Amino acid sequence: MKEQTWKRKEYDTWDEAFRALAPVIRQQSVRVASYAQVLFVQACASSYGTQTADGAERMNGKYAELAYKCGIYHQLGKALVPAEYQVWQGDFTEEEQALYRKYTSDGRLLVARLQEKTLRQRTRRRGTDAAEENPTENIPWLMIRETCGQHMEKWDGTGYPDGRKGMEISPIAQVVGLAKELDRLTSETKSEDPFAEAYEKLLAESGKAFSPELIDVLRSARAKCRAVYRKYLPYTLTIPKTIPLVEKRKDRPMGLDYSAVMNYENGNIVSYEAIPWFGGIAEDPNEKEEIADVEEQLLRLDLVADMSFYFLYEAADALLRIENCKLDIEAIVLKMIPSFYAQGTQLQRFQKLWKDQPIDKSKLVLTIPQKTYLALGKENKETVKRYLKNGISIMLDAWEPETLSAETVLEVGFTHIRVSAATHLKHETADAIAVLEEKGIVLYSEPSEGEDAARWLGACNVYRKSAMSHPIDEDEMIKESLLRERNE
Numbered sequence: 001m002k003e004q005t006w007k008r009k010e011y012d013t014w015d016e017a018f019r020a021l022a023p024v025i026r027q028q029s030v031r032v033a034s035y036a037q038v039l040f041v042q043a044c045a046s047s048y049g050t051q052t053a054d055g056a057e058r059m060n061g062k063y064a065e066l067a068y069k070c071g072i073y074h075q076l077g078k079a080l081v082p083a084e085y086q087v088w089q090g091d092f093t094e095e096e097q098a099l100y101r102k103y104t105s106d107g108r109l110l111v112a113r114l115q116e117k118t119l120r121q122r123t124r125r126r127g128t129d130a131a132e133e134n135p136t137e138n139i140p141w142l143m144i145r146e147t148c149g150q151h152m153e154k155w156d157g158t159g160y161p162d163g164r165k166g167m168e169i170s171p172i173a174q175v176v177g178l179a180k181e182l183d184r185l186t187s188e189t190k191s192e193d194p195f196a197e198a199y200e201k202l203l204a205e206s207g208k209a210f211s212p213e214l215i216d217v218l219r220s221a222r223a224k225c226r227a228v229y230r231k232y233l234p235y236t237l238t239i240p241k242t243i244p245l246v247e248k249r250k251d252r253p254m255g256l257d258y259s260a261v262m263n264y265e266n267g268n269i270v271s272y273e274a275i276p277w278f279g280g281i282a283e284d285p286n287e288k289e290e291i292a293d294v295e296e297q298l299l300r301l302d303l304v305a306d307m308s309f310y311f312l313y314e315a316a317d318a319l320l321r322i323e324n325c326k327l328d329i330e331a332i333v334l335k336m337i338p339s340f341y342a343q344g345t346q347l348q349r350f351q352k353l354w355k356d357q358p359i360d361k362s363k364l365v366l367t368i369p370q371k372t373y374l375a376l377g378k379e380n381k382e383t384v385k386r387y388l389k390n391g392i393s394i395m396l397d398a399w400e401p402e403t404l405s406a407e408t409v410l411e412v413g414f415t416h417i418r419v420s421a422a423t424h425l426k427h428e429t430a431d432a433i434a435v436l437e438e439k440g441i442v443l444y445s446e447p448s449e450g451e452d453a454a455r456w457l458g459a460c461n462v463y464r465k466s467a468m469s470h471p472i473d474e475d476e477m478i479k480e481s482l483l484r485e486r487n488e
Contacts, residue, residue, distance in 0.1 A: 011079065014114060018072070020079035022086045028183060033071030034228045035179035040067035040172070042221040048213050049171025058139055059171050066140050067172065070147040074176050077107025077148060104161045107148030115141050146170035151177040154209045166211070178202070178210055178218065186229055193482060195229045197326065244317040245357055246310065248474070254278045254307070256314050257471035261333065261444065264465045265458060269484070271331040271365075274315045275471055291337050299339055308340040309349055312364075316357040318474050319364055327481045333365045333395060333416075333444075338372040345383045350392060365393040365416050370404055381412075388413035398446065399423075401432035410439055418444040419462060424453040433460045 011017040018026065041064050049055040078086040085100055092100060115136065136142060150164060150173035157165035159177075185198030199222060206215040218225070248255065258272040277288040298304050315334045322329050340346075354361050373384065373396065388394055395416035396409060400423050409417065417436055423429040424445075437443060437460075444464040448454045457463070472480065 011110070011114070012117060014073065014076075017076055017079045017110065017114070021075065022078075022083045025075055025078055025086050028180075028187070029072050029075055031183045031187075031228070031232050032074065032176065032179045033068045034231070035182050035225055036071035036074075036176045037064055037068040038221050038224045038228060039175050039179055039217060040064060042224070043171070043175055043214070043217045046213075046217050046220060048217050049174070052167065055171050058143055063140070063143070066143060067175065069140075070144055070172055071176050071179055073107075073111065073144055074147045074151050074180065075103065075107065076110055077103035077105070080106045080110065101152070101160050104149055104152055108145045111141070111145050111148055112136075143170070143172045146173050147176045149173070151180060153177070155211050156208050159209075174210060174214055175217075178214055181205075181209070182218075182225065193326065195226055199225075244314075246314040246317055248314070252279075254310070255473075256311060256318070256334075257473060258318070258332075258477040259466070259471045261464050261466055263463045264448075264454060265463045269329070269481070270464055271329055271333055272477055273333045273335060273466060274311070274318070275335050276311050276337070291335070295337060295339060298337065304337055304339050305343045305346060305349075308337050308343075309346070309353070311336075312353060312366075313357065314474075315364055316353060316359055318477070319359045320357055321474070321478055322481070323359060323363075325478065325482065327478075329481060331363045331365050331393075333367060336366045336368065338369055341368055341372060341376060341384055342380050344380070345386060347386060347390060350387070350390070361391055362393050362415075365395050367395045367397045367418075369397045370399050370420075374404065385412055388415065395442075395444065401429055406432040406435040409436060409441070414441065416442040416444060418446060418466070419457075421446040421449060421453075424448060425456050430456075430460050433462060437461055 009020075011020065018029075021029070040059075041061060043049060044059050044061045044064075047059075049059045075086075081099060081103060085096060086103075088100055089096075115138075136145075147170070149161070150170050153159035153162065153164040153169045153173065154177075155166060155169070155174070157163050182198055182202060185201055186194040188194075189197050199218075202210070202218060203215060206212045255277060256274045257277055258274055260269045261271045261273055262268065263270050276291055278290075278294050279286075279288055295304075298307055311334060315332050319332045322332070368384065373381070376384070384394065393415040395418055396404070396414045397418045398420045399409070399417050400420045402423070419429065419433065433443065442464075443460075443462045444466065445457050445462045446466055448457055448465065457465070
């Protein structure tokens with residue numbers, strides 16, 4: 001434990017004690033107070049905590065403002081320790097942990113002393129502070145004392161400072177304790193939507209840290225608690241820092257844009273197609289070219305493999321962001337340079353990619369046009385098979401079953417298929433799709449032409465449709481996905 005040079009002091013007013021808290025603790029207390037007020041009002045409406053006479057008297061909607069004050073001052077005891085011990089650290093020694101946890105009982109005593117001073121000021125009596133807590137029947141003072149002393153107690157008896165259990169814990173302390181844990185989780189969870197994850201974690205604490213009845217209160221107050229979270233979002237958002245392997249400078253001459261793939265049955269976006277672009281055009285620096293415009297030049301300069309892995313790494317970076325943010329996106333489908341598959345095996349470079357950027361590689365899907373696959377020689381077709389056997393997901397693009405049978409598709413081992421629009425509404429295509437669906441192949445479709453084709457695809461259980469949306473960059477894709485999920 002560090003040598004102490006900080007001098008413990010006494011406080012004459014609430015504001016003086018509150019200002020002695022570290023700034024981060026004051027900010028947290030304001031957020032906790034807002035959550036606590038929302039939960040308290042809902043708890044009163046749900047008759048939570050009214051099983052005892054004391055609870056029935058205190059869990060009353062008229063004390064909503066008091067509930068806010070309980071949240072504001074629940075950590076007041078931390079004003080009695082140095083700032084470095086006001087925030088819990090994982091490397092605290094046992095002595096430092098004990099010092100930190102003592103803020104609960106110290107807080108209750110501090111509130112009692114502030115009450116005594118307030119009463120003396122009102123009656124203009126003088127004297128020394130009480131060395132111990134004097135009893136009181138004043139409900140507001142009692143609720144603040146109980147909040148300070150008991151908000152870290154747990155329903156199952158595993159909390160502190162006294163190990164209280166069940167109904168031994170004051171209802172207002174349980175409410176503020178839940179508010180504090182909600183704020184802690186939303187502030188510390190490494191996700192770009194911490195609220196949803198924090199909410200689910202708290203539901204799992206029913207009967208453990210919190211009473212089942214109080215968790216039911218949280219369920220009822222979910223929307224209002226989320227509104228509090230959004231209000232303080234600039235202070236609590238913890239976006240995970242994803243370290244990219246591709247430097248995305250504004251002036252770079254190539255990159256990826258993303259186009260949504262929709263489930264046209266329910267309108268949800270299920271994945272994104274990553275589309276390579278090339279820039280650096282002297283006459284028009286804002287103009288972009290696609291693969292078809294530059295593939296011949298890349299072949300001539302022997303850059304196909306290197307450029308393909310540049311795009312693979314950039315798509316892997318985007319996928320890692322998606323995984324870190326826990327976004328509901330099933331895959332990034334990378335439109336590969338078609339001649340990549342004629343370059344010979346690149347399996348060692350793939351293995352290095354998975355090591356460099358540890359993602360779920362099944363969610364990074366590479367495309368190969370059917371006409372490209374059919375034009376490959378025997379050796380290069382074996383390379384494609386080898387990729388697939390080593391867990392690399394490959395989509396056969398623009399598939400036409402009359403040219404390449406479903407049996408051949410299964411024999412090669414393709415993991416994804418995108419059905420060509422030219423084969424829609426054909427009985428033979430429907431039969432071939434049924435064979436692939438039975439084997440678990442992930443089915444996509446090119447955009448359907450007309451309602452009849454859309455209904456036909458639905459009857460074939462092909463719901464993932466390449467969208468005709470305007471491509472967006474990676475940051476826009478992430479922001480769009482976050483906004484969509486937060487509004488659901």
